[in-house]
Amino acid sequence: MKAVADKLPLDIETIRLDFPILKRKVNGYPLVYLDNAATSQTPQQVIDVIVDYYSNYNANIHRGVHSLSQEATDKYEAARKKIQQHFNVAKSHEIIFTSGTTHSINLVANGFAQELNTGDEIIVSALEHHSNIVPWQMLCEKTGAVLKVIPMTQEGELDMDAFHKLLSDKTKMVFVNHVSNALGTVNPIEEIIEATHKAGAAILVDGAQAAPHIKADLQALDVDFYVVSAHKMCGPTGVGMLYGKEKWLNKLPPYQGGGEMIATVSFEKTTYAELPHKFEAGTPNICGGIAFGAALDYMNAIGFENIASYEHMLLEYATKELLEIEGLKIYGTSKDKTAVISFNIEGLHPYDIGTIVDKLGIAVRTGHHCAQPIMDFFKIPGTVRASFSFYNTFEEVDVFISAIKKAKMMLQ
Amino acid sequence: MTIQEIQEEIVDEFSMFDDWMQRYEYMIELGKSLPLIEEKYKVEENLIKGCQSKVWVHADLIGDKLAFSADSDAIITKGIVAILIRAYSNQHPTDILEADNKFIDEIGLKEHLSPTRANGLVSMIKQLKMYAIAYQTQLD
Ligand SMILES: Cc1ncc(COP(=O)(O)O)c(C=O)c1O
Numbered sequence: 001m002k003a004v005a006d007k008l009p010l011d012i013e014t015i016r017l018d019f020p021i022l023k024r025k026v027n028g029y030p031l032v033y034l035d036n037a038a039t040s041q042t043p044q045q046v047i048d049v050i051v052d053y054y055s056n057y058n059a060n061i062h063r064g065v066h067s068l069s070q071e072a073t074d075k076y077e078a079a080r081k082k083i084q085q086h087f088n089v090a091k092s093h094e095i096i097f098t099s100g101t102t103h104s105i106n107l108v109a110n111g112f113a114q115e116l117n118t119g120d121e122i123i124v125s126a127l128e129h130h131s132n133i134v135p136w137q138m139l140c141e142k143t144g145a146v147l148k149v150i151p152m153t154q155e156g157e158l159d160m161d162a163f164h165k166l167l168s169d170k171t172k173m174v175f176v177n178h179v180s181n182a183l184g185t186v187n188p189i190e191e192i193i194e195a196t197h198k199a200g201a202a203i204l205v206d207g208a209q210a211a212p213h214i215k216a217d218l219q220a221l222d223v224d225f226y227v228v229s230a231h232k233m234c235g236p237t238g239v240g241m242l243y244g245k246e247k248w249l250n251k252l253p254p255y256q257g258g259g260e261m262i263a264t265v266s267f268e269k270t271t272y273a274e275l276p277h278k279f280e281a282g283t284p285n286i287c288g289g290i291a292f293g294a295a296l297d298y299m300n301a302i303g304f305e306n307i308a309s310y311e312h313m314l315l316e317y318a319t320k321e322l323l324e325i326e327g328l329k330i331y332g333t334s335k336d337k338t339a340v341i342s343f344n345i346e347g348l349h350p351y352d353i354g355t356i357v358d359k360l361g362i363a364v365r366t367g368h369h370c371a372q373p374i375m376d377f378f379k380i381p382g383t384v385r386a387s388f389s390f391y392n393t394f395e396e397v398d399v400f401i402s403a404i405k406k407a408k409m410m411l412q
Numbered sequence: 413m414t415i416q417e418i419q420e421e422i423v424d425e426f427s428m429f430d431d432w433m434q435r436y437e438y439m440i441e442l443g444k445s446l447p448l449i450e451e452k453y454k455v456e457e458n459l460i461k462g463c464q465s466k467v468w469v470h471a472d473l474i475g476d477k478l479a480f481s482a483d484s485d486a487i488i489t490k491g492i493v494a495i496l497i498r499a500y501s502n503q504h505p506t507d508i509l510e511a512d513n514k515f516i517d518e519i520g521l522k523e524h525l526s527p528t529r530a531n532g533l534v535s536m537i538k539q540l541k542m543y544a545i546a547y548q549t550q551l552d
Contacts, residue, residue, distance in 0.1 A: 349465055351489065352489075356436065410433070410437060
């Protein structure tokens with residue numbers, strides 16, 4: 001792959017030096033980390049910010065008059081602004097810090113209870129992370145609303161004709177992911193958002209899998225809610241964001257009661273704090289929020305266009321090499337996908353393949369990837385999923401391909 | 413042979429290999445000798461929970477001994493269950509309950525002993541012992 005190296009859109013050798021974990025050995029082999037869709041690795045620049053926080057200015061925010069508290073508050077609010085700028089959001093208080101995508105989705109689903117009546121409809125897609133369907137099922141049970149599902153095609157794309165037919169004046173909320181975690185399909189969210197609004201409904205887009213690869217302009221998208229987790233984009237675990245349009249965030253009730261989210265409290269009545277604090281009860285993940293901002297700085301310095309075009313080269317190369325293996329089938333063959341390859345080899349169980357390649361130092365995911373409905377659709381128990389990031393190399397793809405071939409030889 | 417003797421025999425066999433690949437290849441080989449469960453027993457009740465792959469185990473009481481049969485849709489899992497069954501099958505329930513599982517560590521499959529590991533080796537052992545408890549009360 002040397003010839004290609006000169007034409008790469010990013011300086012891969014320098015980038016890899018930023019990630020201490022990539023120097024690790026696993027089971028005696030150099031780590032080849034291809035489970036980026038589950039969580040990404042953390043660059044030294046972000047680790048330094050975490051260490052700096054606990055070493056130099058750890059304090060509770062928004063409360064103390066003392067200097068440390070002020071410093072921590074300033075950094076935390078600066079991180080909120082970074083996130084605001086990154087996603088091109090109009091107002092910084094439209095960014096709510098949460099513990100991650102799951103928390104963000106539950107916050108919105110919970111708030112929607114008061115918007116719904118029996119017979120109203122919520123539309124979700126067949127491509128969802130199944131844990132994210134649960135909050136909507138719970139909401140339907142609570143309110144008598146009905147859950148409708150946008151079906152998928154053999155290519156792993158949403159059936160858009162079916163979606164347009166599902167929309168009606170009964171539709172109150174649409175929930176889709178921007179990118180599918182199991183297959184990597186990039187969904188046509190522009191079209192989905194526009195149609196949803198025409199039908200008079202609100203839309204929440206799960207950006208957990210998109211955010212590491214695509215810089216979404218949330219004002220241009222005109223989406224009502226957009227949610228992400230920092231740990232999938234070079235940040236720490238346990239922190240994420242909920243973006244909501246101001247009018248929606250004002251309308252929705254708070255999710256949790258506690259400190260930070262109140263203006264005045266008496267036993268008769270409590271008035272809620274202004275946005276964003278209304279949704280940020282209790283001491284948040286302060287260090288995590290600041291490190292999330294640092295992770296965005298890091299990725300933006302490399303550039304999302306460079307990231308996307310490099311990852312696409314990895315995807316094309318890995319896809320081509322994998323398809324040369326006899327009996328190998330890739331699930332999710334949309335033209336527009338992120339660097340995720342979900343596959344099986346005829347006659348072999350994904351678990352067996354994952355176990356053998358792990359012994360060779362390669363981290364892939366096996367199983368249903370929290371997307372049981374997708375596996376049921378293809379009538380398979382699961383897949384092997386390799387998901388690539390901008391710090392992976394063509395050499396690692398070669399190592400991965402030869403490990404898969406070795407596993408196939410051992411297992412057949 | 414007692415359970416312990418069989419376990420020692422298995423440890424001996426595995427000690428001939430000096431790398432993980434040979435051990436895994438042998439385990440896969442052993443999987444092929446697994447006493448297969450009859451199709452009619454491949455039902456939900458016999459499915460072991462906590463495995464990424466499917467594993468079914470069935471037990472028959474023959475005299476005062478338990479005979480296990482099993483199957484799995486994943487070949488490595490099949491190898492693991494074959495090793496377990498070789499050690500525990502055709503033994504008295506009391507002996508099965510008293511047996512320990514150190515030999516798994518000794519044959520270099522320690523990584524499969526972690527309770528969080530998705531292959532469910534720990535659940536398999538638990539299941540074999542559950543059968544032993546059930547039949548032990550029947551024998552008493
Ligand atoms: C599409 C999608 N949504 C939501 C989640 C859940 O994210 P978290 O566990 O960070 O809340 C994931 C993570 O796997 C995901 O891929």
